[in-house]
Amino acid sequence: MRELIIHSMRKHRLQTISIVASVALSFAALLSIALVDIGANNGAELNTRRSGAEYMAIPSEASSLMSNDDLLFTGAPAPMYMSADIASSIASMDGIECSTAQFFCQTLDQSCCSTTGATRLIGFDESTDWTVQPFCSQTIPSRLDDNQVIVGSDVAWQGQQQIAILGKTYQVYAQLAKSGTDLDKSILMNIDGARTIARTEQGYDHYWERYGDPNTLASAVLFNIDSSADSERIINRIQAQGSVVVLQRSKIVAESQQQLQSSLSLLLDVALILVAITILQIFGLFFSCVWNRKEELSLYRAIGASTRDLKKLIGGEIAAVVAAGIVAGLAIGWFCYQVVLGSLSDKSAFAFVDPDLSATAATIGVLIVGFALIAVLAMLVPLRQINRLDPSSAMQQGDVD
Numbered sequence: 001m002r003e004l005i006i007h008s009m010r011k012h013r014l015q016t017i018s019i020v021a022s023v024a025l026s027f028a029a030l031l032s033i034a035l036v037d038i039g040a041n042n043g044a045e046l047n048t049r050r051s052g053a054e055y056m057a058i059p060s061e062a063s064s065l066m067s068n069d070d071l072l073f074t075g076a077p078a079p080m081y082m083s084a085d086i087a088s089s090i091a092s093m094d095g096i097e098c099s100t101a102q103f104f105c106q107t108l109d110q111s112c113c114s115t116t117g118a119t120r121l122i123g124f125d126e127s128t129d130w131t132v133q134p135f136c137s138q139t140i141p142s143r144l145d146d147n148q149v150i151v152g153s154d155v156a157w158q159g160q161q162q163i164a165i166l167g168k169t170y171q172v173y174a175q176l177a178k179s180g181t182d183l184d185k186s187i188l189m190n191i192d193g194a195r196t197i198a199r200t201e202q203g204y205d206h207y208w209e210r211y212g213d214p215n216t217l218a219s220a221v222l223f224n225i226d227s228s229a230d231s232e233r234i235i236n237r238i239q240a241q242g243s244v245v246v247l248q249r250s251k252i253v254a255e256s257q258q259q260l261q262s263s264l265s266l267l268l269d270v271a272l273i274l275v276a277i278t279i280l281q282i283f284g285l286f287f288s289c290v291w292n293r294k295e296e297l298s299l300y301r302a303i304g305a306s307t308r309d310l311k312k313l314i315g316g317e318i319a320a321v322v323a324a325g326i327v328a329g330l331a332i333g334w335f336c337y338q339v340v341l342g343s344l345s346d347k348s349a350f351a352f353v354d355p356d357l358s359a360t361a362a363t364i365g366v367l368i369v370g371f372a373l374i375a376v377l378a379m380l381v382p383l384r385q386i387n388r389l390d391p392s393s394a395m396q397q398g399d400v401d
Contacts, residue, residue, distance in 0.1 A: 019281060019282060019285065019322075019325065021325070022277065022281050023278055023321070023322055023326060023371060024324075024332055025332070026271070026277075026371075027328075027332075027371060028330075028332035029333075030271050030275065030367055031336075032336035032337040032340050033264060033268055036337065038355040039352045039354050039355050040261075040264075042352070042355065043352040046179060046180050053130075053223060054223075054224050054248065054250060055224065055225065055247065055248055056246070056247045057220065057223065057246050058080055058244070058245055059080050060242075060243055061080075061243075080219040081211040081212075082219070083216065083218070084101065084216055086221065086243075086244055087099070087101035087221045089238075090223055091221075093234060093237065095226050095228075095230070095234050096224075097223075097225060099128070099221055099222065100124065100130070100131070100221070100222050100223075101218040102123065102124050102221075102222065103122070103198070103214070103217065104194075104220070105123070119155055119186065121197065122189075123188075123189055124191055125190075126141060126190060127142045132176070132188060135177045135178075135179050136177070140174075143190055144173060144189060144190045145171075147170050148170065148172075149171070149172060149173065149187050149188060150174050150175070150188040150189075151163065151172055151176070151188075152175070152185055152188075153175065153177060153184045154184040155184075155185060157172070165187065178354070179353075192215075263344055278374075283377075315379050319375055319379075325371070326371055330364065
């Protein structure tokens with residue numbers, strides 16, 4: 001029977017290729033969009049559940065150069081320097097629940113350190129920071145050694161537990177779990193060590209001539225406001241200093257999610273149109289396939305094939321065509337997932353965490369069941385038509401090779 005099914009599919013090659021291509025493209029479109037949606041929801045949920053800092057004060061100059069999404073999610077290489085006194089001022093304000101300062105070095109690349117891709121070097125104050133620990137499996141000490149660093153989830157380095165930065169070797173204390181933010185592509189060290197690197201690295205003197213000694217600077221202040229305090233009044237007080245802008249994490253995440261969902265909705269509409277065309281194509285082709293091939297099928301009946309055998313033939317063809325489309329769709333879908341994700345990332349930054357294996361498997365399983373159900377429904381009419389075949393019609397001119 002398997003050889004007969006393969007022979008029949010080869011004989012009707014154009015129809016077979018058409019159905020396989022339609023199923024593959026429909027499956028791929030739905031799979032890629034579903035995975036992007038899951039990853040975006042994972043990133044938003046993780047930011048809400050584990051990020052810690054609701055507010056982020058940054059130099060107004062940096063905010064004018066880059067979008068809030070880029071500043072929050074990508075660790076974009078914008079000059080972000082302000083007086084460290086602002087961090088002290090925020091920490092001492094009534095209503096501030098907790099705060100911590102960070103210092104950003106210029107973004108590094110593989111020419112100056114043993115990593116792949118652009119990597120931001122962040123100095124953080126371990127004694128006051130509470131935002132990094134949720135992503136670290138090890139307890140972060142009150143101060144990292146000067147030769148220790150913590151690397152983000154997307155930072156790849158050469159060597160075991162060591163990383164080279166600007167000609168110096170550092171010990172990797174820990175690697176953070178995925179956060180969906182700028183931490184993923186960052187290397188963290190104690191804030192004094194980052195300031196020392198910034199001050200001694202050649203080529204950045206013009207920054208310090210403009211902003212001052214790195215020891216007197218900060219790049220961002222992360223803070224939370226007490227729930228009983230007037231958050232709007234506190235933010236206005238901070239921004240009244242003139243050189244600072246306050247970003248609200250939950251608001252930025254919500255806005256980026258809304259933009260992303262709008263794009264995904266448009267892509268989903270296109271995918272559903274593809275699915276509708278595929279369903280119509282499958283049902284249209286197989287609805288009349290028995291009568292279009294009645295001479296062939298009647299001849300099989302005349303030489304001893306039972307109606308059950310013919311049902312296996314037609315059902316096997318439908319199942320094989322849809323299965324081939326699903327297999328091809330898996331490969332195309334994964335490729336499309338990377339393309340769609342890259343395209344959306346180019347337009348706007350957003351929190352994103354790749355779907356884990358269980359979520360990916362569940363998504364694929366649901367899609368397979370859905371397309372299998374379409375295949376089963378497509379079999380019903382032609383299988384019923386087989387019961388009405390007249391073996392005597394096999395004496396007519398048929399199309400059997």
